[in-house]
Amino acid sequence: MLDMDVNQGAGLQRMALQSAPRVVAVASHGQQQGELPLLWSLCTTLVDLGHSVAVLDATTIESADNPGLAHMLDDAHLQGDDSSAPLSWSVIPAALGLAQLCQPMARPGGSLAPLSELFQRYGIVVIYAQAGLLADLLPDSGIEPLLTVAPVKMSAVTAYQALKQLLQSTKLRPTMAAIVGEPPLNNTAASHSPVTNLQHCALTFLGYRLDALAVRALQPQERRSDDMCRLALRLLENAMPLHRHQFIGSH
Numbered sequence: 001m002l003d004m005d006v007n008q009g010a011g012l013q014r015m016a017l018q019s020a021p022r023v024v025a026v027a028s029h030g031q032q033q034g035e036l037p038l039l040w041s042l043c044t045t046l047v048d049l050g051h052s053v054a055v056l057d058a059t060t061i062e063s064a065d066n067p068g069l070a071h072m073l074d075d076a077h078l079q080g081d082d083s084s085a086p087l088s089w090s091v092i093p094a095a096l097g098l099a100q101l102c103q104p105m106a107r108p109g110g111s112l113a114p115l116s117e118l119f120q121r122y123g124i125v126v127i128y129a130q131a132g133l134l135a136d137l138l139p140d141s142g143i144e145p146l147l148t149v150a151p152v153k154m155s156a157v158t159a160y161q162a163l164k165q166l167l168q169s170t171k172l173r174p175t176m177a178a179i180v181g182e183p184p185l186n187n188t189a190a191s192h193s194p195v196t197n198l199q200h201c202a203l204t205f206l207g208y209r210l211d212a213l214a215v216r217a218l219q220p221q222e223r224r225s226d227d228m229c230r231l232a233l234r235l236l237e238n239a240m241p242l243h244r245h246q247f248i249g250s251h
Helices: 002-019 032-048 069-074 095-101 113-118 131-137 155-170 187-191 194-206 226-237
Strands: 022-028 053-057 089-093 124-130 146-149 175-180 212-216
Touching (some): 022 131, 022 226, 032 089, 032 146, 032 175, 053 095, 069 089, 069 113, 131 155, 146 194, 175 194, 175 226
Parallel strands (some): 053 089
């Protein structure tokens, strides 16, 4: 009977882990002109793949008129009912709330543990924040934050700064998505692209060989592309489960 109870408990724990929401991260480096379209396309793709998505947006500050994560952490009544169905895609202001989770205090299960109760009904939790905040939130998590390089001025420079911070602070190895448009007319244009320059700097100054997933620039009417599916699956491979920290069948 003891073996049966143990096996049953282990089985329930495995089921809980499989149903737990998973965390992925997107690094913001001040180039929202390129980052946000890719982030929204990523969320749309995840929804199309059958996941409900909550985006914790650390670039937006919570307020009385625009409540968000900080209010949810402070008020249990805002956490919602487990029996209610989540929206397929929600964007939640989270600058203050995520900063609060980084405070040096003992949290059973780590700094993200409170999120497991708040977002248990979602399939995917996307943390959209600057590299420094991700470094504080996600040490030793195994998550590969998405780092976007867009064909806009200074994107490669700010992406390099974020890459350096992620690698040197917490050894987080990002997944880089290079937004591309039409194929270049010649090899010279390709060799001087922002992505190529970033890869050269990463290898020369950081000793890090940076691979890039090319993501074709999406048109407004497009809902999903093979590029986005590959990117979404890559991020899910290294997502971190947010399971509840409780004993199952302890009585």
